[in-house]
Amino acid sequence: MSTLWRPAYVAIGSNLQSPRDRVLEAMTQIAALSTVRTLLGSRLYLSRPMGPQDQPDFVNAAAGFLTTLSPRELLTELLEIERRMGRNRQERWGPRVIDLDLIWMLDAVVAEPGLTVPHPGVSIRNFVLYPLADIAPTIKIPGMGTVFDMKHSVSGEGISVLE
Numbered sequence: 001m002s003t004l005w006r007p008a009y010v011a012i013g014s015n016l017q018s019p020r021d022r023v024l025e026a027m028t029q030i031a032a033l034s035t036v037r038t039l040l041g042s043r044l045y046l047s048r049p050m051g052p053q054d055q056p057d058f059v060n061a062a063a064g065f066l067t068t069l070s071p072r073e074l075l076t077e078l079l080e081i082e083r084r085m086g087r088n089r090q091e092r093w094g095p096r097v098i099d100l101d102l103i104w105m106l107d108a109v110v111a112e113p114g115l116t117v118p119h120p121g122v123s124i125r126n127f128v129l130y131p132l133a134d135i136a137p138t139i140k141i142p143g144m145g146t147v148f149d150m151k152h153s154v155s156g157e158g159i160s161v162l163e
Contacts, residue, residue: 005037005066006106008074009136011119011128012061013099019059020044020162022085022098027063029081030100035073039065042131048158050125055095059162062103062131071108071117078102103128104141118142126154 010030014022023044031039042062049055067074078100085098103119110117122128123144129151137148144150 003068005068006108007064007136007139008067008069008105009062009064009103009132009139010078011099011101011103011122011125011131012063013058013101013127014097015049015056015058016095016097017086019056023059023061025085026081026098026100027061029084030063030065030078033067033077035068035077037066039063040135042134044162045127045130046160046162047127049095050127052094058127060127060131060159062128062135064132064135067105071102071105071110072112072115074105075102075115101128103132104139109142118144123150124154126151126156126159129154130156130159 012023012026027041030036045060047058047060049058082098082100087096087098101119102117103122105117108117118141129147132147133151138146140146
């Protein structure tokens with residue numbers, strides 16, 4: 001029986017403890033999973049926080065890769081990476097060491113407690129769409145359209161490429 005490898009896309013963000021380093025560390029940890037192949041990473045972006053503004057700006061990126069995991073299994077792995085990196089889930093949209101959000105997986109539309117794929121906020125969040133457009137501009141997210149079209153429908157205000 002052959003193993004099915006399918007594309008998955010994850011948004012990555014951090015605004016605490018050297019955010020650039022935390023984002024790169026998260027990419028490394030995702031790529032190290034035995035169930036992941038061919039990780040592509042976007043450029044790094046600096047963006048204003050969503051929600052409370054009295055916190056540092058975020059460093060954001062996107063990662064695309066092939067995986068044999070189901071959406072729920074991948075979410076479990078992402079949450080474990082967050083835990084190992086010191087994520088403390090207290091304040092909604094508050095500061096964080098690392099945030100890993102499953103954005104979309106091929107042939108996976110999921111609406112379960114704690115997991116919605118495609119991610120419901122992807123079409124309106126420039127800090128997700130700009131990095132995602134670096135690595136997968138032509139993917140079509142069900143019910144939303146292509147990443148390229150969505151990127152061009154949101155404002156670029158408050159986001160810039162991190163040099």
